[in-house]
Amino acid sequence: MLDAMWKPIGQVDGRRRTGTCRPVCGIVSPQLLEAIALNHDDPNARSAGLRSLVLSQSFRSARIGLTESRRPVSPVMWRARRSWRRFGLSMAAPAVDCQPERTISDAQNTQRLPGRRVRGETDPQGDDVAVNEAFDGLGDTFDFYCGVFSRDSIDGKGLPLNASVHFEQDFDNAFWDGQQMVFGDGDGVVFNRFTISVDVVGHELTHGVTESEAGLIYWGQAGALNESVSDVFGSLVKQFALDQSAEDADWLIGAGLLADGINGRALRSMSDPGTAYDDPRLGGKDPQPNHMSGYVWTLADNGGVHTNSGIPNRAFYETAMRIGGPAWEGAGRIWFATLTDPLLRRNTQFQGFANLTLRSAAQLFGVGSAEYQAVRDGWATVGITVGGTRVWWWAA
Amino acid sequence: MQIRVQRSGGFGNIPRIAEIDTAALPEQEAAELRRLVKQAEILRFACARSVPGNMRDAFQFDVTVNDGGNRYTMTAYQGSVPDPLRQLIDHVFGLRGR
Numbered sequence: 001m002l003d004a005m006w007k008p009i010g011q012v013d014g015r016r017r018t019g020t021c022r023p024v025c026g027i028v029s030p031q032l033l034e035a036i037a038l039n040h041d042d043p044n045a046r047s048a049g050l051r052s053l054v055l056s057q058s059f060r061s062a063r064i065g066l067t068e069s070r071r072p073v074s075p076v077m078w079r080a081r082r083s084w085r086r087f088g089l090s091m092a093a094p095a096v097d098c099q100p101e102r103t104i105s106d107a108q109n110t111q112r113l114p115g116r117r118v119r120g121e122t123d124p125q126g127d128d129v130a131v132n133e134a135f136d137g138l139g140d141t142f143d144f145y146c147g148v149f150s151r152d153s154i155d156g157k158g159l160p161l162n163a164s165v166h167f168e169q170d171f172d173n174a175f176w177d178g179q180q181m182v183f184g185d186g187d188g189v190v191f192n193r194f195t196i197s198v199d200v201v202g203h204e205l206t207h208g209v210t211e212s213e214a215g216l217i218y219w220g221q222a223g224a225l226n227e228s229v230s231d232v233f234g235s236l237v238k239q240f241a242l243d244q245s246a247e248d249a250d251w252l253i254g255a256g257l258l259a260d261g262i263n264g265r266a267l268r269s270m271s272d273p274g275t276a277y278d279d280p281r282l283g284g285k286d287p288q289p290n291h292m293s294g295y296v297w298t299l300a301d302n303g304g305v306h307t308n309s310g311i312p313n314r315a316f317y318e319t320a321m322r323i324g325g326p327a328w329e330g331a332g333r334i335w336f337a338t339l340t341d342p343l344l345r346r347n348t349q350f351q352g353f354a355n356l357t358l359r360s361a362a363q364l365f366g367v368g369s370a371e372y373q374a375v376r377d378g379w380a381t382v383g384i385t386v387g388g389t390r391v392w393w394w395a396a
Numbered sequence: 397m398q399i400r401v402q403r404s405g406g407f408g409n410i411p412r413i414a415e416i417d418t419a420a421l422p423e424q425e426a427a428e429l430r431r432l433v434k435q436a437e438i439l440r441f442a443c444a445r446s447v448p449g450n451m452r453d454a455f456q457f458d459v460t461v462n463d464g465g466n467r468y469t470m471t472a473y474q475g476s477v478p479d480p481l482r483q484l485i486d487h488v489f490g491l492r493g494r
Contacts, residue, residue, distance in 0.1 A: 173406040177475065178450030191408070200407065207452040218452065226452075254408060267408045283411040300402065301456060306409035 098146035100153065101160040102138045104131045107167045107182070114164045114180060130165040130195045134183060137201030138163060144202070144237045145209070148328050149336055154208035161205070165195060176204045178211075190259055190281050197256040202237030203230040214344040221349040223305035228312035232335055235270060236328045246320040246327040252276065270317045273310030290314050292350070292383035311382045312350060319357075319378030323371055330371050331378075334360045351386075354379045358386045397430060398462040401488045405456040406474075414492035425491075432484040433461055438470045451475055457485055 100121065106128070107115035118131055125132050138161045145151040153159040162180035171184025174194035181204045183194045194200055207230055210216055216226040231253050239249045252266035253276075264277025264286070273288035288310030289295055295311065296304045316331055323330035337360035338344060344356055358375050365371035376387045397419075403412040418426040438461050455474040459481065460467060472481055 172408070172410070173453065173455065173474075175407065175451060175453040175474070177454075178452075190410070194407070203407070204453065207450075211450055230452075257408070267410075282408075287409075300404035300411070300458065301409055302405060306405060306407075 098142065098150075098152045099158070100139055100142040101158070102135055102142075103160065103162045104134050104138075105162070105164045106131065107164045109166050109169045109185075111168055113167075113177065113182065114162060115166075128165070130183065130185070130193050133193075133195035134163045134165050134181070134201070137195065137198045138181075138205070140198050140241045141202045141205045141237050144233075144240045144328075148236075148240065148332065151209075154205050155212040159208070163201075165193075174200050174204060176207045181205065186257070186259070188259065190262060192257055192259055194257065197238075197254050198241060199231075199234040199238040199253055199255075200257070201234075203234030203253070206230040206233040209233070210339065213340050214348070215346045216344075216348065217346045218302050218305060220303040220305075221308065222347050223302050224308035225312055225348065225350065225353050227305045227309035228316070229335070229339055231268060231270060231309060231313050232316045233332075236332050239326070240328055243326075245325050246317075246331075247324065249327065251317055258282075268306075268310065268313070270310075270313040271321075273314050288313075290382065311384075312353065315354070315378045315382045315384065317378075318381045319374045322374035322377055330365075331374070333364055334371065334375060337364060350384055354384045354386045397426075397433065397464075399429065399433065399484075399488055400458075400460040400462075401485050402458045402460075403455050404458070405454065407453040412489065414488045416488055416491060429487070432480070432487055436470070436478070436480040436484045438468050438481070438484075457481075459485065 102119075102121050103114075103117060104119040105114040105116055106118045107113060118128065119126060119135055125135075142153060142161060145154065153161065163183065164180065165183045165185075167182045167184050169185075170187040172187050172191040172194075174181065174183045176182075181201065183200075184191075186192045186194060207226070210226055210229055216222045216229070218226055235249070235251060235253060239246075242248075250266075251271040252269055254267035255265060257267060258264050258277070262277070262281060263279040264282060266276045268286070268288060269276040273290040274286050274294075276286040276288070278285040287296065287307050289308065290310055291314075292311060296307045298304045298307070301307060316335060319334070320327035320331035326332075334357055338353065338356045341356055341360065343359075344353065348356075357379070358372065361369070361372045361375045372387075379386050398415065398417045400413070400415045416429065418429055421429065436459070438459060451473065456471065457473070457477060458469055458471050460469045470481065472478065477485070
């Protein structure tokens, strides 16, 4: 897919090309198949419609990084695939065969990792809520990357997904230790258990994606981009699971994490950085800036990676809202193309990243498209200028 | 001797800060604190450590000791905090309750 992203587009006949893949044309449109799958009276017809939709959509999914299609994945399709897998039914082989391999362990309130293995991929649900939430969150994140970007697990090669719950005591954090996810139970006063929000899982696993792609260093602006990318895709995992458009989404990170009585909606707001909370038990007011003029220079938090991420977070939100519809289809694809772009370096700063998003928008949707304008305007709202009057040419 | 322990980072980036002046403590507690500081070897090995491996959203701990006008800071990250430093951090947070 990376090679294909470099293919020239917008040439010769003036129409956008779709790279090296041959076109896949079905006789029956996906919309009609979806209607049949949902509405037909005959259950056999519904089932057949569903199977056809899954099979044909999987061929289309293989082209996701390249095509002009505005709807790479139907929520009906990905929910169907998940249902089929839960019932142990095999599907007709999709073009991209993604099967998660999840293991949840219990650290039993110690620091020892991974801890005692409690639930594997084929094990049934048990009584431990945190275990089940972690299991489902890993699944939702896996389904998102597979369904939207045809990415087989976070490294694109089927990496097993491991998580440990009940780490330490009253531990108010969740983190990625370089190889697995680790969840605390929260202290119950300020924080609930960290498995409670799917965007937490999406955020952490996306660190793994970033590590296998651009490898943005975890310091300063590059680190804030690293953090922002995790918030972006963590939020998209949630929006995808809830089948929300950009207009429907709350654009909050960690909305379920704050305990009752805390004056705050979430830990971060992508739409309005700096407004998520204001409570002395959280150290005061949400410190995120919403514009480059508010960039925070500090040595804490690896140079403020969780603080300054507010700036690129807002740029993504503004871009997604201007494009409209499901955010993973427009802005999400642009950002993912940027994350997997070889030009994105470990120490790329905000300006460089913004430039690359515009370039990705040009490649995916065309110079002057609504998406291209949205990216340019989105970055402008946070004080970063991209595009200008320069004409974008890129090498074959 | 003034000691300042600051925790930053983590998924939520909720800070925790605790400061103590040994001059304001009873002699026994002040002695305990001095012992922990010495054990952590901050004054000898004041340094900053880089984020270990590929850990993300781990806590960052900055311990600053102000001793007779000399200031030393040691930075460590969750998962690789040396045990003596961990003891000092827990003790200071315990005394100050935050």
